[in-house]
């Protein structure tokens with residue numbers, strides 16, 4: 085067999101595998117867990133990698149051999165872009181600890197819980213040091229001992245936090261709810277808040293809600309509260325989006341699914357990635373030439389995005405899909421995003437959102453701090469290179485740590501537990517302690 089054929093098969097195979105990884109990171113991993121997801125992932129893996137290699141045997145001449153090379157270059161460019169964006173959003177480092185610094189000879193880190201502490205000065209905060217402890221993704225599981233979860237909460241409590249935030253995914257399955265009852269309890273001086281995660285919704289949101297509530301935590305699923313702290317007040321919101329989308333309704337976030345938006349989608353996405361939200365009256369895709377004035381009209385009226393009632397001729401089909409995703413959103417949303425209150429009062433605005441994917445539109449909703457989990461920091465990491473898979477429409481951009489996006493501080497913890505399989509490789513579970521200290525206040529200029 086000619087050497088060129090082997091090289092061609094190898095190149096096509098690698099290119100196919102990279103396409104599979106991109107699909108897995110940005111699409112497949114977002115689907116609900118189950119056999120369908122596993123089967124689909126396996127089919128894509130075999131189809132793209134094996135099929136790619138098989139194709140390479142036959143397409144070993146010019147110009148076909150250049151196709152996988154071009155694809156590899158594109159992937160490398162994408163990675164370079166990710167690194168630049170991450171640097172742009174980089175927040176502070178944890179004090180005295182280095183995340184993911186693990187002993188290379190000890191790859192299994194499933195219960196190697198660490199605490200990372202961050203210090204942030206915020207101009208809106210004028211009170212005494214405000215300590216927030218952040219726990220996420222307990223995923224209470226039969227394969228991990230009860231004491232592990234109880235110790236995690238005890239460690240968090242020992243830091244004497246003013247506020248505790250639990251950002252979802254409490255269980256691995258419904259049968260672990262009794263175990264969760266033995267773990268959960270309030271651990272903060274003032275209040276312990278929580279939102280639900282995708283696994284809670286996939287299992288039984290109401291059942292998890294009941295346990296969380298009965299355990300003394302304040303569940304903030306689609307709720308806003310004002311918490312007095314000394315002479316100051318804090319506004320705290322909880323968002324379960326997008327998993328409660330049918331009940332509460334919200335906007336489609338850069339992932340429109342209607343047949344007409346096939347061409348629009350990349351453009352929506354491009355804008356969503358850059359600016360962190362939906363297209364605001366200046367869609368640029370070929371299909372949206374007619375849509376544009378209508379979007380614009382709404383943007384002028386509301387200063388915001390089309391919310392399930394686009395009116396252009398082209399968007400007849402889109403409308404149904406937008407609407408399906410949006411539900412009866414407007415009134416609920418406007419009460420959930422109390423921009424006016426935040427702007428007028430200059431209260432510190434803290435948001436709990438299970439997925440960090442909400443960061444861009446939350447940053448536009450005047451959120452000062454967003455606490456998230458969901459990613460498990462990848463759960464399986466390669467030293468130096470980082471996570472293999474992150475369940476995010478932004479891929480590995482916000483995998484773990486502290487970021488500052490449009491002035492909003494985003495904290496993404498690795499979480500405490502594990503999703504299936506119950507294993508962490510070179511990826512420590514962690515708890516964040518965030519100390520907010522007073523700074524000189526000035527009105528935000530970038531929104």
Ligand SMILES: [Fe+2]
Nearest residue numbers: 221253458503
């Ligand atoms: Fe999770």
